[in-house]
Amino acid sequence: MALFMAMLGPLVLRSPRGLRRSAQWLLDFAVCSAVLLAGLWITGRDGKMLTYGALVLACATSHAVGQRLWRK
Template sequence: MSFFDGLLHLFNFFLPALGMAALLAPALVWGQGAGSRRGARFKSLLLGWLALSALGALVLLAGLWWHGRDGRMATYAALVVALGSAVAYWRSR
């Protein structure tokens, strides 16, 4: 496997976490109020995406460790539960 192929494989491993974080990050800033500045909303959106991506990456790495290989549906289910729970907790505060 070449270096580029290794990077592509690594990117594809983390892509579900990045995608789920991108879909759920707007839920973190939605309803902040019309008075909020656009720059502040963008910053909180970016920070929320980064935090959710990091959590998702940890879940995927834990699934790889637990199952011994990637791509298991139980890992993806744990990813959805973990990120959904994180958004629900974050919104309740």
């Protein structure tokens, strides 16, 4: 998920500012991994919809922060 967002995000968002693709990928990967591990720790098992919902929100937020979308 992090790799596809880092590759396709600049094409969709057309944001001239922001992190390079490699830095954006690392940021998204770190955030997604932390959310998945937190979901596993909190719920006790993998594959809960709560974890996947939090994953989508966290990855979208980290991508928006990395691309500096609040300055558009």
